[in-house]
Amino acid sequence: MTASEILKKYWGYDSFRSLQGEIVASVLAGHDTLGLLPTGGGKSITFQVPGLSIGGLTLVVTPLISLMKDQADHLIERGIKAAAIYMGMTRDEVQETYDKVIAEHYNFLYVSPERLQTQMLLNKLPYLDIRLLVVDEAHCISQWGYDFRPPYLHIADFRVALQNSCPKRDVPCIALTATATPDVVKDICDKLHFRAGFEVHQASFVRPNLTYTVIRTDNPINQLRTFLDKFRVEADGNADDSQETSAGAAIVYVRSRRKTQDVADTLTMSGIPATFYHAGLSAKQKEERQEAWMQGKIPVIVATNAFGMGIDKPNVRVVLHLDLPPSPEEYFQEAGRAGRDGLPATAYLLASPESMAGLLNHLQSSYPERDRIRMVYERLAYFFQIEPGAGFNSTFEFDIYKFCAAYKLSAQEVYNSLRILTMAGYIRYIEEPESRSRVMFTCNKERLYHLEQFDAECQRIINGLLRLYTGLFADFVRFSEDRIAAFAHLTHDEVYQKLLLLSRFHVLHYVPARQMPCIYYARPRLDTDEVTIPHNVYEDRRERDKARAEAMLDYAFTNDECRLRKLLRYFGEELDHTCGKCDVCTSGKSTVSDEAKQTLRDMILSYLNNNGPTSTFQLLTKIGHPEMLSSMLREMIRNGEIVLNKNKVDIRK
Secondary structure, eight states: OOHHHHHHHHHOOSSOOTTHHHHHHHHHTTOOEEEEOOTTSOTTHHHHHHHHHHOSEEEEEOSOHHHHHHHHHHHHHTTOOEEEEOTTOOHHHHHHHHHHHHHTTOSEEEEOGGGGGOHHHHHHHHHHOEEEEEESSGGGGOTTSTTOOGGGGGHHHHHHHHHHHSTTOOOOEEEEESOOOHHHHHHHHHHTTOOTTOEEEEOOOOOTTEEEEEEEOSOHHHHHHHHHHHHHHHHHTOTTSOHHHHHOEEEEEOSOHHHHHHHHHHHHHTTOOEEEEOTTSOHHHHHHHHHHHHTTSSOEEEEOTTSOTTOOOTTEEEEEESSOOSSHHHHHHHHTTSOTTSSOEEEEEEEOHHHHHHHHHHHHHTSOOHHHHHHHHHHHHHHHTOOTTOOTTOEEEOOHHHHHHHHTOOHHHHHHHHHHHHHTTSEEEEOOOOOSEEEEEOSOHHHHTTOTTSOHHHHHHHHHHHHHOSOTTTSOEEEOHHHHHHHHTOOHHHHHHHHHHHHHTTSEEEEOOOOSOEEEESSOOOOGGGOOOOTTTTHHHHHHHHHHHHHHHHHHHOOSSOHHHHHHHHTTOOOSSOOSOSHHHHHOOOOOOHHHHHHHHHHHHHHHHHHOSEEHHHHHHHHOOHHHHHHHHHHHHHTTSEEEETTEEEEOO
16 A cells, blocks of 8 residues: 555545655655654654555654553554553563564554663564664754653664664664754754665744734733633634534643642632643543543643643643743643644743743752762662662652652752753653553453352453453453443442452453652662762753753743744744734834843943853843843844853953
């Protein structure tokens, strides 16, 4: 079948979207390919279609457990053989999955980047028939990127091992991302060892139906309440559409877990139905709240950045940021969840003194002192009772709040220390819990129907599993204890206890959902004085994070340029016209008196004269005036009064 025929057969589409066809053609021609498609741009089709066309196995590397499982499930629903191997599976489960993929000629296998370094996978390479390598979220390979993940750096070594295992086979690589600056694009191609003739296909980041608007306010909660109430009333007044279509939905992003509940409660008490979502909720709570929002039962969800990946709700009319994200990359990705149905939608950013202070505090706290990071590493070993030299390749459930209480530490300091230790390669902090339980029958069907030693409750549970789920004798299947409880007229806990009993008697293999994040030891535990935090993990990243924060503050607190043009320029795309819809375009440029400009110019020159080369971030913290500073610096650079060198400004000598 041709690529178009595959697209029609399995997805029902008559043609590819813009740029999808070019990316597919590049891969089918055997080129290493980088595809940059905005959020909601249909990235998965660009490797799934050529994967089926090429044949053999497509190996997909992705860092997000939830996404790999969802994509595998969606392929299975279309009659395509797919599997996923992820953290939390037992060694036997992993072995069984590899064996099944090999024996039954699967089309797709999803793995985490850490899996590429395991001896088990390397030993299987001659038998896996890998014909295409896919690197999703490819920006994670770049230390210039906002979400650098060290295991991605080993993908190039894996490509060498893959080539050596099958010298006669040429395996192309396709890398995909939604957000990447020009520096990150270059880094991706270099770090993945793209071969001569590689192609880069970048879609425009312009979303014609999406309007970007910044609202300046000293009282963001009141502004939020007023706006959402107005939004709901206006939508309900549209009598031409169904309630769900006209009202649509809204996402409100904040930067702390506690704030999600506080804001949702405030909205609900104001008569605006809202729920909240963050990584600390149980799997059941996450599923219930996400489902209520997806079905339109609750129009507003207040969430941290834990919400959104893999969520494809087309009629999100508004995304609001109550707090400033730490980077334009994150803002652009989160804002892009609005208007996926192509109808008008708006991304609002509520810029307040509180949000500015929050971003500056976030940046300051993101890099604890090295001694504090080493101390957290040492306390982890005490917490898990790991001796020096032990712990390698071990995974431990981790309750960060229990840990903080035990050692009188702040959760923020511990979290950021774990993040840096992860980037330095000592551990991996896995925040995604195993959100769904899994079960597989381990006895044959004949024995299953003659289990007289078990009570009626066990029989009802077995009948429920057989009635509600398929494939239970062939592989692990994710399921809901609550759904089985409703079928068997039992409580959730009763189902849990009975499944454990059936598992002990080898009737089935039951793997309950894991609610806690995990710590994975990527290296044996070291003595504290042996733990070093490299310059590129600490100082270099801190400087890049500062630059991203500066860009975010510039976007939020200056109104000298069309919002869309400013965002696109950050990602290396020049727009030759204004959007005509954002707050800057509709209100015109703000006017600042010549006297105010001269005062600010004198303050900048005085500070630089006394302190020498200075980052714009430092100028902002010392001088203030975020609404004017960025445009003034650009004007002074154009006039030759100051120069910009390595992200620092200085008086021209």
